[in-house]
Amino acid sequence: MTVTSAPSNAARRSNGRARSSTVTTPVGPFSVVADLSDAVIASGWTDDIGGLVSLVAPSLRPDRIEHRGDLGELTRAIVAYHEGELHAVEPIIVNQRSGPFLDLAWKVLRAVGPGEPVSYSELALRCGRPTAVRAAASACARNSAALFVPCHRVIRADGSLGGFRWGLAVKRWLLDHESHAM
Numbered sequence: 260m261t262v263t264s265a266p267s268n269a270a271r272r273s274n275g276r277a278r279s280s281t282v283t284t285p286v287g288p289f290s291v292v293a294d295l296s297d298a299v300i301a302s303g304w305t306d307d308i309g310g311l312v313s314l315v316a317p318s319l320r321p322d323r324i325e326h327r328g329d330l331g332e333l334t335r336a337i338v339a340y341h342e343g344e345l346h347a348v349e350p351i352i353v354n355q356r357s358g359p360f361l362d363l364a365w366k367v368l369r370a371v372g373p374g375e376p377v378s379y380s381e382l383a384l385r386c387g388r389p390t391a392v393r394a395a396a397s398a399c400a401r402n403s404a405a406l407f408v409p410c411h412r413v414i415r416a417d418g419s420l421g422g423f424r425w426g427l428a429v430k431r432w433l434l435d436h437e438s439h440a441m
Contacts, residue, residue, distance in 0.1 A: 275322035364398030
């Protein structure tokens with residue numbers, strides 16, 4: 260899979276405005292917040308848009324959010340993924356920012372395929388820093404674009420789930436969904 264990088268912060272800021280939408284999924288509401296160029300800046304299994312926005316890096320955080328029932332390609336990708344088209348979310352551009360390691364880890368996470376979970380140690384290794392296991396776990400914990408940056412595909416070395424902001428029941432459902440749809 261080719262990992263698409265988003266343009267610079269200045270090019271993506273879109274005057275501090277964003278759009279949001281919430282979709283019903285088999286594991287509860289899934290909301291997405293996107294800038295005006297349709298790059299995802301936050302997403303997750305919640306209907307709390309304010310909570311999602313609080314996860315966004317301050318340099319990307321919108322001042323105004325317009326809620327819409329449908330965000331076109333973004334909504335179609337979310338629905339398609341939950342219906343079994345596991346690669347539907349891959350072409351969607353994501354725009355999140357932090358330090359160099361987290362930015363790299365999020366890019367590497369986008370290359371972890373459905374049905375192919377990796378350990379936190381493997382994620383650190385794929386980032387070129389095999390001893391940075393805690394930093395790899397931090398990248399998952401600080402990911403503001405769940406599903407599009409599939410941190411749910413990272414598990415502990417012993418095969419247990421580890422943590423997940425949206426709950427272990429959601430993480431288990433996602434991993435089962437991906438393993439059964441393959």
